[in-house]
Amino acid sequence: MSEAGANTPANHFGGSFGPNEWLVQEMYERYQSDPASVDKAWWDFFADFKGAPTLNGKPGIQSSATKTSSPPIPKSQLTKPIEQPVAKPVVIEKIVEEKVATTALKPADPITQPVATTTTPAGARVEPLRGVAARVVQSMEGSLSVPTATSVRVVPAKLLIDNRTVINNHLKRGRGGKVSFTHLIGYAMIKAIRAMPEMNSFYTQLDGKPAIGHPEHVNLGIAIDLAKADGSRQLLVPAIKGCEKLDFAQFWSAYEEVVHKARAGALTVEDFAGTTLSLTNPGTIGTVHSVPRLVAGQGLILGVGSLDYPAEFHGANEQTLSDLGISKVVTVTSTYDHRIIQGAQSGDFLRRIHEILLGEENFYDEIFEALRIPYVPIRWVNDIQSGKDNAVSKTARVQKLIDAYRTTGHLMADIDPLVYKQRSHPDLDIVNHGLTLWDLDREFATDGFGGKPFMKLRRILGVLRDSYCRT
Known part of the structure; x- marks a missing residue:
C-alpha cells in the first residue's frame, strides 16, 4: 500500500495517538512477533502500519502531530542518533573503620561507636530507559515543541457537592450507579466548549505556513491512570467522541464505558484516535493544582485539583465551618497552545466553567432531566447572616x-x-x-x-x- 493510503493515525483516523503512542507501539511489537497475541480489532490497522524508529531502533509510530502540528525540526536533530547511557564501571569502595581506643570507661563517659568512612564519593546507579519508559520520554520531549501558557481559577464546590449528593441518593434508590465530580466537571467543560468553539482547535501548517485547525467534532480525551501488577503506573488517554451532541446521561454512559474498556485492556485503535482536547483529574490523589503537559495536535487540556477547604481553615472543626458558611473549593487550570489561544480566551473559558458549576445556563436542570430525577436542583444563593x-x-x-x-x-x-x-x-x-x-x-x-x-x-x-x- 502506498504511503498516502497507509493506515496511519493521520490519514485514517484524523489525528495522532498523543500520549497513547507508547501503548500502540508496544502492541505493534507484539503483533510482529505473534499476531495472535493482539486483539483482532487491531489486525487491519497493523497489517500495513508504517512507523518511525524508536530508541531501540525498531519500527515505531510516526505521529502525524509531529508532521503537521509542530514546528520543523532541524536536520541536525533528526539525523543525530540518540546516545544510550553507558554504564560506568562499578567503583568498589573501601570501608575504613576508625579504631577506638579501648580504655576503661567511667560511668559518666559517653559511649563512642566506630564511624564508617569511605575513601571515595558514593556513585549513583544509572539505568537506561527502555520500552514504555523510553516512549514516554519521546512523548514528553515532543510536547516541548508546543508553547503553552496556563490560566488558573478557584471555584467554590458547595453547590456541586450538594447536587451530586441529591443525584447519587436518587440513583441509589433506583437504577444504581454513581456520578463522580469528574463527570460533572467534564460535562461543564463540554457546555463551555459549545459556547466557545474556538477553544476546540489545534495548531498546524498549511503549505509550510502556520495555520489553525477547527475539528468537526468535540472528542474529549480522558486521562486514566492505571496501576500495573509490578507496582508501576501507566497513563492512557482514550477519547469520548462527539461530545457536543451528548446530554449528561449519554456523556456519563460513554465515560464509564471508556474507563471500563481501559481497565479491562479492551481499548481499540479508534478509542485513541481523533482526540481534540483533554481532561485530567489528579485531584483524585490529593493534588491541589496541576499544570499538565499539552501534546502536539491538541489546543487545550483542563486540569482539575482536589476538593478541599481552603488551607487557612484546615484547623477548624465541622461545626465552625458550617456556622461560618465556608465552602470546599476546587482549582481548575486551562493549559493551552499560545499560538492559537490567547490568555483572555482561556481566562474567559474558566470563568464560564465557574458560572456553569454555580448553576448558570440551567446546568443542573439539564442533568436532573437527563437522569429523570423528579425534583428541581438546589440553587446557588448567598448565605443569610446569622445572629x-x-x-x-x-x-x-x-x-x-x-x-x-x-x-x-x-x-x-x-x-x-x-x-x-x-x-x-x-x-x-x-x-x-x-x-x-x-x-x-x-x-x-x-x-x-x-x-x-x-x-x-x-x-x-x-x-x-x-x-x-x-x-
Missing part, C-alpha cells in the same frame, strides 16, 4: 417547613412511572422559607421530629421526602 435573633427565627422557619411537607408534600410524590416531570411546590422550597444551601449542614431544634431533638437540615429534608414525596 442570635436570626437563629431563633431560622428554627421557627424550619418548623414551618416541616409543617408544609406534612400538608403539601404529597404534591411532589412521583406516582406515575410512565410520565417524567420535575415536581416542585413553592411551599416546599427552602429559599421561600428564608433558608439556603448554606443551612443544609447546620443543626436546628426539631421538637422531637425524627426522634431526635436536633438534626441537620439536610437530614430533616431527607426524612420529609422519604415520608411524603417518594413513590
Whole structure:
C-alpha cells in the first residue's frame, strides 16, 4: 500500500495517538512477533502500519502531530542518533573503620561507636530507559515543541457537592450507579466548549505556513491512570467522541464505558484516535493544582485539583465551618497552545466553567432531566447572616417547613412511572422559607421530629421526602 493510503493515525483516523503512542507501539511489537497475541480489532490497522524508529531502533509510530502540528525540526536533530547511557564501571569502595581506643570507661563517659568512612564519593546507579519508559520520554520531549501558557481559577464546590449528593441518593434508590465530580466537571467543560468553539482547535501548517485547525467534532480525551501488577503506573488517554451532541446521561454512559474498556485492556485503535482536547483529574490523589503537559495536535487540556477547604481553615472543626458558611473549593487550570489561544480566551473559558458549576445556563436542570430525577436542583444563593435573633427565627422557619411537607408534600410524590416531570411546590422550597444551601449542614431544634431533638437540615429534608414525596 502506498504511503498516502497507509493506515496511519493521520490519514485514517484524523489525528495522532498523543500520549497513547507508547501503548500502540508496544502492541505493534507484539503483533510482529505473534499476531495472535493482539486483539483482532487491531489486525487491519497493523497489517500495513508504517512507523518511525524508536530508541531501540525498531519500527515505531510516526505521529502525524509531529508532521503537521509542530514546528520543523532541524536536520541536525533528526539525523543525530540518540546516545544510550553507558554504564560506568562499578567503583568498589573501601570501608575504613576508625579504631577506638579501648580504655576503661567511667560511668559518666559517653559511649563512642566506630564511624564508617569511605575513601571515595558514593556513585549513583544509572539505568537506561527502555520500552514504555523510553516512549514516554519521546512523548514528553515532543510536547516541548508546543508553547503553552496556563490560566488558573478557584471555584467554590458547595453547590456541586450538594447536587451530586441529591443525584447519587436518587440513583441509589433506583437504577444504581454513581456520578463522580469528574463527570460533572467534564460535562461543564463540554457546555463551555459549545459556547466557545474556538477553544476546540489545534495548531498546524498549511503549505509550510502556520495555520489553525477547527475539528468537526468535540472528542474529549480522558486521562486514566492505571496501576500495573509490578507496582508501576501507566497513563492512557482514550477519547469520548462527539461530545457536543451528548446530554449528561449519554456523556456519563460513554465515560464509564471508556474507563471500563481501559481497565479491562479492551481499548481499540479508534478509542485513541481523533482526540481534540483533554481532561485530567489528579485531584483524585490529593493534588491541589496541576499544570499538565499539552501534546502536539491538541489546543487545550483542563486540569482539575482536589476538593478541599481552603488551607487557612484546615484547623477548624465541622461545626465552625458550617456556622461560618465556608465552602470546599476546587482549582481548575486551562493549559493551552499560545499560538492559537490567547490568555483572555482561556481566562474567559474558566470563568464560564465557574458560572456553569454555580448553576448558570440551567446546568443542573439539564442533568436532573437527563437522569429523570423528579425534583428541581438546589440553587446557588448567598448565605443569610446569622445572629442570635436570626437563629431563633431560622428554627421557627424550619418548623414551618416541616409543617408544609406534612400538608403539601404529597404534591411532589412521583406516582406515575410512565410520565417524567420535575415536581416542585413553592411551599416546599427552602429559599421561600428564608433558608439556603448554606443551612443544609447546620443543626436546628426539631421538637422531637425524627426522634431526635436536633438534626441537620439536610437530614430533616431527607426524612420529609422519604415520608411524603417518594413513590
